[in-house]
Amino acid sequence: MKETLQKYEILRKENDISTLFAKGKPLKAYPFRIVYRVIRNTPVSTCRILISVSKKRFHHAFKRNRVKRLIREAWRKNKQPLYEFCQANNISIDIALIYTATLIHSYNEMMLKTNKLVKELIKKNEKAAPTA
Numbered sequence: 001m002k003e004t005l006q007k008y009e010i011l012r013k014e015n016d017i018s019t020l021f022a023k024g025k026p027l028k029a030y031p032f033r034i035v036y037r038v039i040r041n042t043p044v045s046t047c048r049i050l051i052s053v054s055k056k057r058f059h060h061a062f063k064r065n066r067v068k069r070l071i072r073e074a075w076r077k078n079k080q081p082l083y084e085f086c087q088a089n090n091i092s093i094d095i096a097l098i099y100t101a102t103l104i105h106s107y108n109e110m111m112l113k114t115n116k117l118v119k120e121l122i123k124k125n126e127k128a129a130p131t132a
Contacts, residue, residue, distance in 0.1 A: 003076055003077060003080075004076065005049075005072060005075070005076045008046065008048075009046065009047065009048055009049060010048060010049060010050070011048040011049060011050040011094055011095075011096070016048075016094065017050060017096075019037070020035060020036075020037050020050070020094045020096055021035055021096065023037055024036055024037040024094070024096070025037070027117075027120065027121070027124070029113065029116060029117045029120060030100070030101070030113075031099060031100055031101035031105060031113060032097050032098060032099060032100065032113065032117060033098040033100050034095060034096065034097060034098070034117065034121075035095075035096040035098070036093055036094065036095045036096070036121060037093070037094045038091055038092075038093055038125055039091060039092040039093070039094070040090070040091050041090060041091075042090065042091065042092040044092070045083075045086040045087045045089075045090060045091060045092055046083075046086065046092050047079065047082055047083055047086055047092065047093045047094075047095065048092070048093075048094045048095070049075060049094075049095045049096075049097060050094075050095065050096040050097065051068050051071050051072060051075075051097050051099075052096065052097065052098045052099065053067045053068055053071075053098075053099045054098075054099070054100075057099075057100075057101070057102050058104075063104065066104060067099055067104055068099075070104070070105070070107055070110045071097060071099065071110060071114070073107070073110075074107070074110040074111045074113070074114040074115075075097070075114055077111065077114075078111065078114045078115045078117075078118050079118065081118055081119070081122060082118045082121060082122060085122045085125070085126075089125075091125070093121070093125070095121070097117075
């Protein structure tokens with residue numbers, strides 16, 4: 001699988017986003033607050049992501065954009081196991097990553113945190129996933 005972030009992997013539709021926040025399950029993994037929603041028996045197994053950085057914590061747009069770039073890059077590098085899990089179990093996952101820290105973490109820290117996040121999402125959904 002390519003390590004790219006395609007357009008179809010980004011959650012954009014307002015209806016999908018509101019459904020995610022209404023029916024999604026929360027998960028806390030500092031520096032992120034995650035809301036995710038598992039969609040079962042989908043014809044195409046994908047993981048769509050929404051990245052949010054608060055204007056309250058980062059007043060300047062260039063800082064918010066920097067954080068979003070770091071998160072996108074870390075996600076792009078660490079998404080592989082989650083995609084394989086989704087395809088193996090015929091599910092799709094919508095994820096909202098909300099950055100809650102007040103400082104900009106380094107690239108290495110972001111990589112470690114997103115890797116931990118992916119493993120935790122797989123572990124949480126292994127229990128609920130049907131065994132083949």
